[in-house]
Amino acid sequence: MARCARGETRYRRMKSGRDPDGSVVISVVVPVYGCDGCIEELCARVRLALMDIHVPFEILLVDDRSPDQSWAKIVAAHEHFPEVTGIRLSRNFGQHIAISAGLAAAKGEYAVVMDCDLQDPPERIPDLYAKIKEGYDFVLAKRVSRSHSAGRLIGAKAYFFLMGRLQKASFDSSFGTFSILSRKVINAFLRFSERERHYLFILGWLGFNAGTVEYDHNQRFAGKSSYSLSKLIRHAMDGIFFQSTDLLKWIVTTGLTFSLVGLISSVYFVCSYFFYGSSPGWTSLFVAMLTCTGAILISLGVLGLYVGKIFDQVKERPLYEVDLVLEHVEK
Known part of the structure; x- marks a missing residue:
């Protein structure tokens, strides 16, 4: 963890990303589950990337009742970084509801949504922000290379193909949750009340003017994915059954x-x-x-x-x- 230690020294010398009047331009929403080894590095890299944009920001870490030490790491990050807000849910509700909880708490004019495992590089947040400033309502990051196994990639393609046939729409498995939303899209997203939800499907239903930024999908920084085969199958079944009639x-x-x-x-x-x-x-x-x-x-x-x-x-x-x-x- 020498990398994190060097990063901490640098960040202590930097001023806070919050505006003195409390206004926030960018809120970074991160659902956290099984990522206790990534949180410190995540906050450090997100903070550094946003400092380069020179706008007030906040980092919302939503603990989806992770069974590891994630909440303790979030508490430590909150004490160390003035921009970090920790939100702990009462129990495990799932990734997409955790994203909804983070968006509901976001104060920014824009919200960046990303995973906690650092497979989505925080260094690309300025690119997302620059793209949405071109006039888009939201911008999705497209993975031009992926670090997942061949079996998972094939399964993802089959799943999105079937969903496309069911909903008579086009779904690209290269897109994940890494994205930036305008306040208009955030407010529209929060009007959805169904329990069986999928972040990308809701954005697709909303429409609006969408942009795209390409990036390379990194290896997981630490630990392993919480999505076991059974959870992936259950998630796929929920999407197939309950996103369309x-x-x-x-x-x-x-x-x-x-x-x-x-x-x-x-x-x-x-x-x-x-x-x-x-x-x-x-x-x-x-x-x-x-x-x-x-x-x-x-x-x-x-x-x-x-x-x-x-x-x-x-x-x-x-x-x-x-x-x-x-x-x-x-x-």
Whole structure:
């Protein structure tokens, strides 16, 4: 950690990024989970990058109830850097709700959203800011190279392809959460109340004028990803099932197809009985029954999932609860 130690010495000599009147131009929102080894380096590099822009800023670290020492590291960063605000949620709500909590607390005219593992280089924040100042409402960072495994890359491409087919839109797996939003987009984003949310899908639904900045995706600075295979699959299923109702239309189409095949088969077997007598085929009939039964059960299961999510939504519980907030008070 010698790198961090050298960075700290430099930052102590630099003035605060906050404006004396308390105004903030850029808020950096970082959901934190399983990143205790990255927080110190993250704050140091984000602060240095924003100092180069010469605008007042704040860094919002949202602890999504990480099981490691992330909150302790956030407390230390808050004590060391005057721009750091720590927000601790009451329990784990998930990355995208943690982003929403950070955006709700952001005071800036613009908000940068980025991951905590430093795979998104903070040094590209000035490029995002320069791009959005060209007149865009928000700017997404596109990964021209990625450090993920081949299996995860293939899975991401397949997932976004399927989502594109479901929602009849184009989704590029090269985009992540690394982005900058104008205040207009932030306010529009915060009007969404659904629990099953995906940051990029909401931005895509909102529309507005979007820009793009390309960058190289870095290796994780420390630790390992909290997204296990099971979590990735669950996240993908939530996106496929609950970001669109087109899957229900697919189920109806499948049911109609099975019904049509059954009707044609019935006519065929009736005609075959009168012209040729009874014919063997119990194996194919048994397979057809299993196939139809399986399709019915899957369809009922999908419908049940939708009903369950509707039940969760109509209870109108808050998206999240904040446990603690560490914020510097201007005197």
